[in-house]
Amino acid sequence: MAKLKIEDLRRIKESKKGTLNLREGVYRAKVTVHMGTCGIAAGARTIMNTLMTAIGENKTDDVILTSSGCAGLCSQEPMMTVEVKDLSPVKYVYLDEEKTKKIFREHVIGGKPVAEYALSMGSETTY
Amino acid sequence: MEKQKKTQHTNLMICAGTGCVSCGSFGVRDALIEEIEKQDLSDDVLVATTGCNGFCAAGPLLVSYPDGVFYQKLQVEDVPFFVEEYLLKGRVVKKHLFVRPEDKEAIPAINDIGFFSNQLLVTLRNRGLVDPEIIDDYIARDGYMAAEKALNEMTSEDIIREVTAAGIRGRGGGGFPTGLKWKFCADASGDQKYILCNADEGDPGAFMDRSILEADPHAVLEGMIIGAKAIGAHQGYIYVRAEYPLAIERLETAIAQAEEYGLLGDDILGSGFDLKIELYHGAGAFVCGEETALMLSIQGQRGMPRPRPPFPAHKGLWDLPTVLNNVETWANIPQIIFRGSEWFNSLGTEKSTGxxxxxxxxxxxxxxxxxxxxxxxxxxxxxxxxxxxxxxxxxxxxxxxxxxxxxxxxxxxxxxxxxxxxxxxxxxxxxxxxxxxxxDTSCMVDVAKFFLEFTVEESCGKCTPCREGTQQMLHILDRITLGKGRPEDIDTLLKLSAMIKSASLCGLGQTAPNPVETTIKYFRAEYEAHIFEKRCPAKKCKALLKFEVVPELCKKCGLCFKACPSNAITWVKKTVAVIDVDKCTQCMNCYAVCKFDSII
Structure with a gap:
């Protein structure tokens, strides 16, 4: 390994940014794929993979991806919730690969919710 | 062709400090990796080991990101259920959450737990966030940026000015201003100088330095690079005790990685500055934490302190100018250089910053x-x-x-x-x-005796006040706890303390009487109870224990009777229990089980 210069330090830092942002809790958008038994049966796994690939291809490092349990609307799975900073969370239903890519492009990256696939704005009140 | 490498979206950070490792955290890590592969989640979940998380009593610990959920007491057999519930189904596993003692409420988020939320991490900023064995993790958290700044943009005077302005004082015990120490050494004449790190942590019950070395070894190395530039040293040693195998292992890994990256060795970061750092394993003598003894030990001699002056800044290792700082001090230095002395000054109090x-x-x-x-x-x-x-x-x-x-x-x-x-x-x-x-179950005489036993054991024997004085003090304390204390004992202890403090050669002796002095100062009545009434109020000193039942408080329940292993208690239903002092072995069982405090 060649000796490092200041540029190399910066390059290493950049390449690790995604992972570290996730650990430090610094992010602009959070995408939750609902992966209860119902979600997985309906294809949530594919949705998760699509998102991970999209994040990798876009070299996005300020979006965190997480899974959660059943959201209670088992008949409309696969579902995901997109929370972009300073915007209301949006729940999307009946997802597939194409829809997911579009939502990632327009809502997660672009900040504009995709109304046609959305179920509702906002989340339930939780205690 | 393997599919494109993705950044895993969930990171499980397993604590691999000595505390958790001894509870089996490596086993849990391996089981997790195996289970995650079995469930085909390797692309989603990264399992990483970190340094000490801090909450050592509840290990093995795991923190999951980005959710920030804190899990405790995770064992290998819990892993399959954990992976299924948490990673597959996305449900928090209640069984392993922290439970608040006062209301038994389970708290999932690490930042909601008082233990964590009331802390401010500077020295330990990377704990739980980086893998100490991966240098890139450290670099990702701005690691070695301060060294770069110090080497390429700052002069020796700039660095010393910044550290002095930060007001940082030695974290090893002395509290001497670090900037001033560096200045003395930088001003000392001579081309050959040394930079040392004191990792000979020996206080009973203390493990700060070990945890820093285990969690963030590169911070210490980076601090030493900056210090070396400030005083003009090109050779450094880390004196680490052999009882810290994990810290040694991680330091060795860190040094090797830093050398490979050219962050140690010749021409660091293209600045033309050279520094080599080596480890020196201490054999565990407490006195070798004293600076002059430590230096003699590195020279291969018996570790014993010598009178100062001359101070190590002028005549240290091999009689050459040397700066020695403690692990925690070194770990603070990169932050001071990177974020500036003003930021550091904003933390802490006016005279004790950080x-x-x-x-x-x-x-x-x-x-x-x-x-x-x-x-x-x-x-x-x-x-x-x-x-x-x-x-x-x-x-x-x-x-x-x-x-x-x-x-x-x-x-x-x-x-x-x-x-x-x-x-x-x-x-x-x-x-x-x-x-x-x-x-209130701790007896202050007993506590003082415990610490004094330690210093008597560890006194190197070179100077008489420490060697003989502490021994005499221990004799007196022994006598007091055995019920043979004499009326003049407290005064004798105080007289001896004053003498040992003023006449001892090094810090070990000069501070050894502190536990005795403070317990007499604040708990004199407890000493007097031992000496004059032959009584130990905290019920710790066995020789002074004589139990009896207070008839008015006794509810005649018989619990004490059942708990007594030596048949010293007589009790029949609906009567007050009676303790036969001659048969009593002072095991404390009856005292502990009585719900009405009727045994005294």
């Missing part, structure tokens, strides 16, 4: 390693971070600060701010950062 790491232990709910700003009150440490005293019937009695060189601060002074000046006023010292919380 934060301090403490090993919090004893009778407290949350045992572990903590970092708080200088100047927070002892109360806040014991109750907000430590979560208070366990057991409804127990009360806080004192906090022992500073290990065998420190003293006992009584409950009445619990609002004392923890900084160098205020703690010294109580008669204790901040020391390296050991903090033992004691409840």
């Amino acid at each position: 934060t301090k790491v403490f090993a919090l232990t004893g009778c407290v709910n949350n045992i572990g390693l903590i970092e708080v700003p200088m100047g927070v009150s002892l109360r806040s440490i014991v109750y907000d971070v430590g979560g208070g005293i366990p057991g409804k019937r127990r009360k806080l009695k004192a906090v022992q600060v500073g290990g065998p060189s420190g003293g006992c601060i009584p409950e009445s002074l619990i609002d004392t701010p923890v900084d160098f000046e205020s703690i010294v006023k109580t008669g204790a010292i901040v020391g390296s950062g050991g903090m033992v919380v004691m409840d």
Whole structure:
């Protein structure tokens, strides 16, 4: 390994940014794929993979991806919730690969919710 | 062709500090990796090991990101269920959550747990966030940027000015201003100088330095690079005790990685500055934590202190100018250079800037390693971070600060701010950062005896006041705890203390009487009870225990009768129990089981 210069330090830092942002809790958008038994049966796994690939291809490092349990609307799975900073969370239903890519492009990256696939704005009140 | 490498969206950070490793965290890690592969989640979940998380009593620990869920007491057999519930189904696993002692509420998020939320991490900023064996993780958290700045943009004077302005004082116990020490050494004549790191942490119950080395070894190396540039040294040693195998292993890995990246060795970061750092394993003598003894030990001689002056800044290792700082001090340096002295000054108090790491232990709910700003009150440490005293019937009695060189601060002074000046006023010292919380079952004479036994054992024997004086003090304490104390004993102890403090050669002897002096100062009545009434109020000194039942308080339940292993208690239904003192073995069983405090 060649000796490092200041540029190399910066390059290493950049390449690790995604992972570290996730650990430090610094992010602009959070995408939750609902992966209860119902979600997985309906294809949530594919949705998760699509998102991970999209994040990798876009070299996005300020979006965190997480899974959660059943959201209670088992008949409309696969579902995901997109929370972009300073915007209301949006729940999307009946997802597939194409829809997911579009939502990632327009809502997660672009900040504009995709109304046609959305179920509702906002989340339930939780205690 | 393998599919494109993705960044895993979930990171499970397993604590791999010595505490958790000894509870089996490596086994849990391997089981997790295996189970995750089995469930085909390797692309989604990264399992990483980190340095000490701090909450050592509840290990093995795991923190999951981005959710920030804190899991405790995870065992290998829990892993399959954990992976299924948490990673596959996305449900928090309640069984392993932290439960708040006061209301039994389970708290998932690490930032909602008082132990963590009341801390301020500077020295330990990377704990739980980086893998100490991966240098890129450290670099990702701005690692080596300060070294780069110091080497390429700052002169030696600039660095010393910045460190002096930050006001940082040595974290190893002495509290000497670091900038001033560096200046003395930089001004000393000679081309050959040395930079040393003192990792010979020996106070009983203290593990701050070990945890820093295990969690963030590169921070120490980076600090040393900056210090080396400041004083003009090209050779450094880390004196680390052999009893810290994990710290040694991680340091060796870190040094090898830094050398490979050209961050140690010749021409660091293209600056033309050279520095080599080697490890020196100490054999575990407490006195080798004293600077002059440490240097002799590195030279291959018997570790014994020598009189100062000359100070090591002028005549240190091999009689050449040397700077020695403690692990925690070194770990602070990169932050001071990177973020500036003004930022560092904003933390802590006016005369004690920055934060301090403490090993919090004893009778407290949350045992572990903590970092708080200088100047927070002892109360806040014991109750907000430590979560208070366990057991409804127990009360806080004192906090022992500073290990065998420190003293006992009584409950009445619990609002004392923890900084160098205020703690010294109580008669204790901040020391390296050991903090033992004691409840009303601790006997202060016994505590003083414990620490003195340690210093007697560890005194190197070179100077008479320390070698003989501490021995005599221990004899007297022994006598007092055996019920043979004499009326003049307290005065004799104080006289001896004063002599040992003024005449000893090094810090070990000069501070050894502190535990005795402070316990006499604040708990004189307890000494007097031992000497004049032959009574141990805390019921610790076995030779002085004589149990009896108070008839008015006794509810005639018979619990004590059932608990007694030596048939010393007579009891029949609906009568008051009676203890036969001759048969009693002072096992304390009856005392512990009585719900009505009727046994005294």
